[in-house]
Amino acid sequence: MxxxxxxxxxxxxxxxxxxxxxxxxxxxxxxxxxxxxIPAWLLPAPTVIVAEGIDGWGNYQHHLISTTQLAFFGFLIGATVGLVVAMTLHLLPAVKRAIYPLLILSQNIPIIVLAPLLVIWFGFGVMPKLIVITLVCFFPIAVSTIDGFRQTSYELLHYMHMAGASKQQIFTKLELPHALPSIFSGLKIAATYSVMGAVISEWLGANQGIGVYMTLAQSSFRTDRVFVAIFFIMILCMIFFGAIIGLEKVLIKGRGKEDES
Amino acid sequence: MSELVVEKISKLYQGEPILSEVSFSVKDGEFVALLGPSGSGKSTLFHLIGGISKPEQGAFYLDGINITGQRGAISYTPQSPSLFPWRTIIDNVVLGLEIHAKPDYDRARTMLQKAGLSGYEEAYPHQLSGGMQQRVAFVRALLSPQDFICLDEPFSALDEFTRLEMQKWLLTIWEENRQSVLFVTHNIEEALFLSDRVIVLSSKPAQIKKEFVVPFERPRREELLLSEEFLKWKKAIYQELQGNHDERHH
Known part of the structure; x- marks a missing residue:
């Protein structure tokens, strides 16, 4: 008790x-x-923001749906690319040696500054937006997954070698499940990045989305609407994050001890 | 049937010889203990048998077939239990089998029951004590398709009481199957209590120092540990090991 x-x-x-x-x-x-x-265009009171949030639902609801979809699919593509890159580099050490440093280097370019280029190349459609989200998402996933593979327990690897396991068996039975917690920490970071990526790509040119709603609100000094947008971006990030934590709880088994410590 | 012949194995490590012309054999159904001080290259010998590295000289034969440098020819239990934390106990014990064939869960369940682990099939390793984890690791070795079992100081991480329990447990399980076992240890008492033959290794480089045929009857009981004869044997082996140290100092 x-x-x-x-x-x-x-x-x-x-x-x-x-x-x-x-x-x-x-x-x-x-x-x-x-x-x-304080004038409302400078800093609206919380009650004003809440009122706008409720009254204006019809105005921004479709923006919200559009951004959620964009972030979700961008995240899926980014996560897939990240995992595929990590596995390829892990299974082909020679390729890893050649590409990994470049991969790290590429992250010194803030992806956001590439966005105008992408608009030039791919226009204002969904394509450049998905590319931006993929670019910001795949990196944390790829790096943490590669880390997870590298940290595979030496003892367990030793057992697998002694037992005569093939390279493929070592990968599927040991390295992949062992790296799951690392993969998930990458996914969690990428989940919030994907929402950010979606909003920023919308700023650059789109006809709908929270980013568009924000730019419109900003140019007409509707600061209350900017706050409403910020609030929903937060909620969206939290839902993405929560969904991944839920998935993690289902998939990662038998490590209670490690979690507690 | 499974018989292991170790023939004139020599191995260098960073230019230094650590094993020098080591030869011995383990007959079918025999329990042989390999006894030597820490760092005498006992584990290295296991790595060589397991095919993880290759000896500079010599060969291993299992039932007359050369298995030098071949992985997965023997069943193996390392010093630490090395269980997979995300697998349940039942999934852990079938792993050795899973690598080579289709796992037989019914047999695994029966084995766990015999090993005193029934009720833990669906538990995860971290929920078990160290001794129990080691039992699981041993059941995994027994269930592996290879007949020859190598045990690398499996009880060295356990406390004295658990260790004795585990030794008695190992003997009862072994009596039922009588598989050939090569058991590496640095504990004289353990070697004597468990095995049919004790092979004493010297260190740096490891060479076969002497072989003792243990005369005690099976099944062995705990009382044996305190008998006059047991202590006499213990003393003899101890002196043999001490001899190593003297040689090194001179």
Whole structure:
């Protein structure tokens, strides 16, 4: 009983105190924008933002759906490319030696600055947007997956060698399941990147999406709408992140000990 | 049937000889202990038998067939249990089999039951104690399709009490199957208690120092450990090992 009680206490302490801080911040924000008469185009009060969020649902709902789809498919393509690159480089060490340094180097180019080029080459359609998202997503996945393969337990590898396992068996029965936690940490990073990539690619030119909604709101000084967009981007990131954590819980088994420590 | 012949094996490591003309054999159904101080190249010998590296000289024959440099010819249990953390116990014990053929889950279940591990089939390794994990690793070796079993100091990480329990357990399991076993250890008592023959290795480079044929009857009981005769044998082997040290100092 006491044990359960202490868990509950810890749970409430964990969630209640940040909640309190959040509420406090919102109250300060609301009070100061009312008392100090801050103009709404500069910093709208939270209540104004919430009101716009509710009233304007019909205005931005299709933007939201479009961005969600873009981020989702971009993430899927990025994750696939990342995993394929990681496996190829892992299974072909000679290729890895030749390409891996270049891969790291390529990440010194902020992908965002490539976006105008992509627009020139591929126009304003879905293609350049998916390329931007793929480019920002595949790298964290590829790197963490390669790391996961490299950190394969020496003891287990030794056992597999002694047991006479083939290279393919070592890969499917040992290296791949062993790398799963690393793959997932890459996927989690990539999930939030994909939303960011989607919004930024929409800024550059699109006819719908949260990014478009944001640029429109900004040019007409509808700061409340900018905040609504920011809020939904946060929610979208959290849903993506949560979905991946859920998938991780289902797929990663028997490592309770490692998780606790 | 499975009989292992080790013929004049020599191995260099970074230019230094670590095994020098090591020859011995393990007959069918025999339990042989390879005894030597730590760092005497016992594990290296296993790596060579397992085909992970090749000897500079010499050959291994299993049932008359040359298996030098060939992987997967023997069944093996390492020092640490080396269980796969994401596999349940039942999935872990069939792994050796899975690599070469289709796993037989019914036989695995029966084996686990005999090993005193029933009820843990669906558990994960981290939920088991060190001794139990080692049992699982041994069951995995027994279930592997290879008849010849190599055990590399399987109990060295366990405490004294668990170790004795495990030794008795190993003997009961072994009595049922009587597979050929090569057991590497640095513990004299363990070697004497378990094996039919104790081969004493010297160190740097490892050479066969002496061979003792253990006369104790099977099945062996715990009382044996405190008998006059057991202690006499222990002393004899101890002196043989001490001899190594003297030679090195002079």
């Amino acid at each position: 006491r044990h359960r009680f202490s868990i509950m206490k810890r749970f409430t302490a964990k969630t209640v105190s940040p909640m309190l801080v959040l509420v406090l911040l919102l109250v300060i924000w609301e009070m100061s924008s009312r008392l100090l008469d």
